[in-house]
Amino acid sequence: MIKVGIVGGTGYTGVELLRLLALHPQVELRSITSRADAGEPVSQMFPSLRGHVDLCFVHPDEALLDQCDVVFFATPNGIAMHQARGLLDAGVKVIDLAADFRIQDVAEWEKWYGMSHACPDLVAEAVYGLPEVNREQIRQARLVANPGCYPTAVQLGFIPLLEEGLVDISGLIADAKSGVSGAGRKAEVGILFAESSDNFKAYGVAGHRHLPEIRQGLARVAQHEVGLTFVPHLTPMIRGIHATLYGRLKRDVDLQALFEQRYANEPFVDVMPAGSQPETRSVRGSNRCRIAVYRPQQGDTAVVLSVIDNLVKGAAGQAVQNMNIMFGLPESTALSIVPLLP
Amino acid sequence: MIKVGIVGGTGYTGVELLRLLALHPQVELRSITSRADAGEPVSQMFPSLRGHVDLCFVHPDEALLDQCDVVFFATPNGIAMHQARGLLDAGVKVIDLAADFRIQDVAEWEKWYGMSHACPDLVAEAVYGLPEVNREQIRQARLVANPGCYPTAVQLGFIPLLEEGLVDISGLIADAKSGVSGAGRKAEVGILFAESSDNFKAYGVAGHRHLPEIRQGLARVAQHEVGLTFVPHLTPMIRGIHATLYGRLKRDVDLQALFEQRYANEPFVDVMPAGSQPETRSVRGSNRCRIAVYRPQQGDTAVVLSVIDNLVKGAAGQAVQNMNIMFGLPESTALSIVPLLP
């Protein structure tokens, strides 16, 4: 059994990790930390876990995390970078669901996240946990930077086009829409029900923290800097991201075949039949990304539709997928979930 | 492996059965019928099932249902009663998720459902599939009448009070609220998003078909006719029923202890700690019923709050629970699902 610790279990990625790990046959949940709620049963905060998780939140100082085999950080940005070295030194693998280790250019990271990085050398070591790109490195990794939700949906949609050099990479457009859980479980007026229900808006148009992460990922694939306009939107649903991606084609190609071949062996990427329009609910609660690709009116613009559940493939599910890879388990262990529809 | 057939797989209870049965380790899905959609892959209608269910819908005449071990009817009312006898005669067990076999008083059934019953004798044989009341009869049954969604939530909430004769049964009140999926997957204006979102209303106040079913169930427990006012409401959520139940107490008693003891051994009824207010989302996608009981201001009125997922414990999940019982499997097989929250 893999002994698992979770740092920061009171947010949405935390409870989602618990949902998935509670039924993982190879996992023993050892401790879940919360500074503010130490002593409270986890299932009191999240009654959905009653009967599945018996642990109480513990103070970080008493969590004995260094006795775990792997520790997930489901914390705000800037926490994992202070604790990762100690855990790694103790032989514990680390999967950070926040952004601390996602950006290889530390100066760029510091600019977007507004703080100094505590361990730039670990950034260099960290493996970006997108299995569809980095599976082998993840297998060897001690430290995995779990991708952001938007970056997962956008990269999986653009990768086949960029790998083949099919589109003009100076003018990529990613118009992305997220459910409100993407904003986290924070007491903020803007994400109140009465503010965000029956409403639609863009946000972060001038610049969103996921922009450098996406640019980095796309540049790696394209082996060249990319010009990307990224506009995220808030849509009145709980879970789900829908990325609508646009690129101008440089030559003719069978896009459907290209996408199907690229992801033929990927357990969690489903290229839908031509003409499909993937719905976010078709992946609700599951680790799948569903993709459709179009070339409207046979023009020179490719349109890719990519949907994920932001809390699963966009966070906790991908983290468990990474854990499975790191520990040599079948990649789908505990992730064979049928999406909840309706 | 239990060979399973489903009649009428295109509605919400159908797709929910598929979600649950697709991961049932003892089940082999053999056929799913749909007159209108024969030939279409099930996963084309419900993309959430892509990768989990490979079957196509088949015409009822070609479904070879009599070679199944059990057949679920996820059909409108009035279908199962025409096909049940043939299947039973062929040695197939039948679980009807519609109302055909729920009401023992056939004349009463015919009044509320507006048709003649095709097989009154089978009504007499049918076992009402509420395991918390009828587990032993279900174990022996060939034909199970799976309870309605409202009746499940209301009966589980009232049962402890009625078994002990604690409340005035002449004036019971069940104020129930359902998500819109309870109305089915039917093209009707009243349940359009633009009609039922951001809106709340009662319906069926003058008389709802679940009223006689609830009255029958409560009368069995109370061993006496009951006076029940049942007001269902439509609430803008997809899944979930919240029943708020009122009864006037005839004597003092520790309600919390009573409820906890009554359901101590029930795998799918969770009596929450005193002071809890169960949320429908705390059972979303799971087969659990969560209950809390109150005596506000220490007055003589007991208030019971009972929540279920109408498509799971209120339909498909309870049907699988019944199947597990009928086939001697552990009752929770394929039903150990952590609710999806948020």
Place this chain on the structure above:
Amino acid sequence: MIKVGIVGGTGYTGVELLRLLALHPQVELRSITSRADAGEPVSQMFPSLRGHVDLCFVHPDEALLDQCDVVFFATPNGIAMHQARGLLDAGVKVIDLAADFRIQDVAEWEKWYGMSHACPDLVAEAVYGLPEVNREQIRQARLVANPGCYPTAVQLGFIPLLEEGLVDISGLIADAKSGVSGAGRKAEVGILFAESSDNFKAYGVAGHRHLPEIRQGLARVAQHEVGLTFVPHLTPMIRGIHATLYGRLKRDVDLQALFEQRYANEPFVDVMPAGSQPETRSVRGSNRCRIAVYRPQQGDTAVVLSVIDNLVKGAAGQAVQNMNIMFGLPESTALSIVPLLP
């Protein structure tokens, strides 16, 4: 022109007052206070008001409220009681949308609201602003206690039954459902979109602050103490209250005629035809209360369905209605709004 000031304009009742008053032909908006947001244009916080309201929030100390003809308090409980006397002494009429002056029994108020009352004598003077009961007193009032949202919906539904002594007042039940805006514009986790969407729950079952207010109002009408069980619920919609009311009838009567006669001359109470089921959206954005009355199965239980928009008839609209009465204007001035449907 009536010179109007608003204290506490940053909550939902504040912005709703602005929506209504901006188009009131007899009103001149003079000042809107906010301690935290002084200096910010109102329309920056609420872009819906761009082009309609040009004021900036001002600090309370600079609001010159004593030069207004009327001041609305759209503040948390416990604010108006500290400022009302000064304004009244300056000849300003006061309408408090919070609870400071609603409960005549000051000890009871202090128990439920957890603070000492600053001016018990003004409580005695204050008129409870439910025009359907107190229109003449409101006309003469200097200080109006605007009713709570639940109390408005519940009282308007019960009044015809209680005035005629038709029901057993020892066991009244009010099962009420509110949209999430009823919880206010406060940064709290429980009312986040991702927490309260696609979810339904009861709250305050053990005791809600609107209980004593409702009991007081019903007792006045019944001229006797009443036994009331009040269970509020949170439903995933922005606006609207639906109260489902139950009372056991003591004698036979034509309920439909009774209700129609009681409210025949009321501009904002609409008794719907027999058999109707009022929807909250049918009053969305308007000051109307719509009511239907039933006697299911011709039993001895009367069921009343009463819907309002909690921010209009349940708050700001009723406040404007009261202002119109207090200043001798036609009662519907600025309130002839067609509800927004869909």
Place this chain on the structure above:
Amino acid sequence: MIKVGIVGGTGYTGVELLRLLALHPQVELRSITSRADAGEPVSQMFPSLRGHVDLCFVHPDEALLDQCDVVFFATPNGIAMHQARGLLDAGVKVIDLAADFRIQDVAEWEKWYGMSHACPDLVAEAVYGLPEVNREQIRQARLVANPGCYPTAVQLGFIPLLEEGLVDISGLIADAKSGVSGAGRKAEVGILFAESSDNFKAYGVAGHRHLPEIRQGLARVAQHEVGLTFVPHLTPMIRGIHATLYGRLKRDVDLQALFEQRYANEPFVDVMPAGSQPETRSVRGSNRCRIAVYRPQQGDTAVVLSVIDNLVKGAAGQAVQNMNIMFGLPESTALSIVPLLP
């Protein structure tokens, strides 16, 4: 008083016309037709209109439409073209809210709408009712083709850029998101609450009927054919369209000033301050279009955000605006509505 008739009053644009016209001081509603619901009081179908509209639906044959001053067609496509000539001949002005007269290229229209056009000559006469472009022609028009909802939002956002020749018109992108009411009040499974709530999807990616309309409008402004990729999406809200528009800039310019100047005198177009992100709810129920313009990271891509209420500025409100213009009334008559927020 302007005598008004409405053909097809049972859909969302019909009830919205009624909401607006019921309070129009210069309008006398004469008749509202519905073949299926003739004889039924309008307020029975739409209780929101109780107390505001006393008419019953009448059969088209008995509507005496030729005695009206203006007739609105709130009908499916293909109806108005059969009745317009008769009305025009009788001296009645016609405003068609459907698509019959929007596309000047009749062959193109017939291709997208799948029917033969009944009166191509009237297409030539019809004025496209976008006041911000065609105000003077509307003033003289007998027959106005009221723009579609997406075309309104997209054109108003692109116009300032195209008029100045600022962007590469070969690669325009319009990523648009609509509330579900845009699909109409039709009994279809895909727009049921349980299908479209908590869900997001694109649709019509391969080709949507509003594409040729938008292309025509943009080409007129640009005085050249445009290359446009238009991807509409369905978002789980009732009302509202959010268009996110992308164009590659050909030269540097002060976009904010450009937009502000272009719309400085438009009563219903609000260019928001730099850095704003317009929300659909900020125009809910009102005839306004709010726009913000960006140049992210000072790159060469302009991003325009444009929001409208699809049923108001995108349909009924714009129709009333056109009527006001056609009859020489102040353009804002009956349209000075404060949006409903929250």
